[in-house]
Amino acid sequence: MSHTRRFRASALALAVLGALVAGQAGATGFQLREQSVKNLGKSNAGSIVGKDASNVSLNPAAMTNLDKNTFQSDITVIDLTADFVGSGRILGSAHPSAPLTGGNGGDPGDPTVVPNMAAVFPLKGALEGMTIGASIGAPFGLKTEYEPGWVGRYRAMTSDLKTVDLTLSVAFKATDGVSIGAGVIYERAEATLSKAIDFGTAICAGSGNPANCFNPAYPFKPQQLDGAFEVSGSDSAIGYVIGAQIAPNDKLAIGVSHRSEIKHDLKGTLDFQNVPALLGADPRFEDGDGGARLVTPSVTTLSISYGFTDDFRLMGDYQSTGWSSLKDVTIKRDDGTVVGSEPFEWDDTNFVSIGAEFDLSDAFTLRGGVARDQSPTNDTHRTPRLPDNDRMLYSIGATWNMSESMSIDAAFQRITIDAPTINLPVDAAAGNTSTLVGEYDGHANLFGVSMQYRF
Template sequence: MNHANRITFSALALGIAGVLAMGQAHASGFQLRESSVKNLGRSNAGSAVNNDDATVVTGNPAAMSGFDKTTVRADVTAIDLSFKFKGGGVAAAGFGPAAPALTGSDGGDAGDLTPVPNISAIFPMHGALEGLTIGASIGAPFGLKTEYEDGWVGRYHALKSEVKTVDFTLSASVKLHERFSVGGGFIYERADATLTKAIDFGTALCTGSGNPLNCFNPAFPFHPQSHDGAISIDGDSTGIGWLAGVQWQPTDSLTIGYSHRSEIDHEIEGDIDFTVPAAVQAGLGPLAAGFADGPGGADLTTPSIDTISLRYDFTDNFRLLADWQATDWSSLRTVDVRRSNGISLGAEEFDWKDTEFYSLGAEWDMNDALTLRAGFGMDETPTHDETRTPRLPDNDRKLYSIGLTWQVTDAFSVDAAFQRIEVDNPRINVVSSSGSLLVGEAEGSANLYGIAGQFKF
């Protein structure tokens, strides 16, 4: 594969990887668990047994059988993400100790404040359809936004990464027994991504000149970091999936819930746009075709998710909840990118691993109007030190949460929550498609602020 094709491939592969992993700088990969502010206040403990929260349309449709009134709910969580890089590296890493150091700033704070909305509605049926409950939801299960300063030291790996997904979900549940219900749903998912990075054309041209020592020859017009260009990727896709769940209450105090969200197949289609300096355009020669704007794409599969939740009511006013969740991130192993004519540009190895998430939460009803809650969670990362990039600077994290519910009237309630996420500092040691080596450590954290309203009628 020639150098131009490697750059084209790597940029699009990272874009598609972002679409696949919209998933979370505050959950496994870049998965968003923030559909429910009640769940947020418990660090997501009890997400599949949340009987008084309409977001069970997507959390566990079987739990909808616990609703006896039409219920409409709106949640929004503002995610204040922070990622700061410390480190450096070298351009033209193939030259070893002689390679020049990378220039530029540390990139500033790559995070941003991003709102994540969710709307859910549940409709219990009556008459001949008694026991059947229908639900609908619009939400964002995956998302990512990081943006570094132009000219930063890692610009050849990442500048802007913005990924959005929107799911429309239709679910139904049936109560088979007073203590047992089942449910299922249909998911229609839309994904959009915009990703950019710089290209070190100076290195590409001096190393590709036939005499790599030209990189150190003052008379040669191209040198590492002397002629930066850029690449921008815009891609989108739609996919269809499903979810299913069960809820069982073996005793008056204990409730058990299980839900499964399926993998979703995506056929990503993207536009590749290059910015090439005029001096470089004239010197590319036969390599110019590799930097031509045009379409590209890849076939990908989003991960399946399994959740088991427990709720134990110690008294009428106090309960403990727990969650275990497994995410099949091993679906993100390899990305094979193709141009529109079917020619493959090669395969990029991401080699993500499956992850597990654990959380424990508690709720206390102070009185009929006010409920307090808190929770703690631990979340694994699917990434590896060997393949982690600054576009996806993910690592294991811990979650600390508090929240409350104010029952304003019998029909209307308001929820609020705060969550602090501490991310273990991820190490980065990776070579870009431009040949630069970036080495360092990112400091990551997030503050999440949630507000929600629910109305029953």
């Protein structure tokens, strides 16, 4: 393998790896559960058995809970706060080392808006008992951005991953208490990742004598010739969602759904910036094309809701997300030849929640919930692109039924995150010539509002 191919493979691997691990605060990994503000207000308890148009993508079978044409629009603002305390050293322990310079990177999580829309249409006449629906939403995504010159700049600067799903679903009432449903998902994924490059270290380490990096007489020093690269790529792919609901009476509802994993082959470009004149003719730093595999994981959900009285309901959710499908990131050249692979090491995760709703009157409903969300990351492989760990979710919400046709929902959720640690060694094969060790202190606030119109 040529130097050019090795460098491009490593750079693209890091970028795509960053897209996968640079999680947003809405859930662990890069999963987003903000399809429904009503669900947000109860920490997603009973998320797939409610009278909510978001069932189009969450559990198509539960679309039969809606007996009128329904349009719903949800907007959630996710505000992540994360503070890093740590340091690193150039070249680790292989050679005499020097500390990394720079600050803590500031707050990488600016407020991010997550919109979702859905429409459900119960059919009449000869097709009565069938319901169809469509939704547009963002089930996975992230955006983190550090300040220029921060201590971890050689690992991450900007991470921006967007997925947009168009879901078309159909549901059937098998009996009065049993429904089944299925949907087709068209998913568009776009990723843009960047990091700094320590060209000073690249020059002195490539001189044939790595000790030059710490020789006062040598003109090129680590951290004195920083450049950058940015990788962007996109792809569209198809998946599916299936579900069932059992509601033997007006008090009890049980739902189960499964969303498939969706495999993307991202096609992207690599753009180098501020390459020193000394390296201007070096083919390793030429802009180029490449590709990598991205998998959005499978999600299996079990929900239950039970009405103890006409006005009070208790709900629960269990969800398993198949993050272990991200075994590695395989890098390919344009002709399809595999030129490198990066291990991933994520685990499947479990999410458990409990929530309740209380109808104050026909016009107002209050709700709340608490949940525990497990992180797919681990202390060995966690990166600053994802200041993520296990977390607790605390939620409150309310519904105002303005009329028989119109209702407004609002919710607030507070997420507390167990302090994640970073302990990254030198990995020259992946282009990392420095260590990074530290700890994050983070939390998130989510604010949501939605409108549902029935006609």
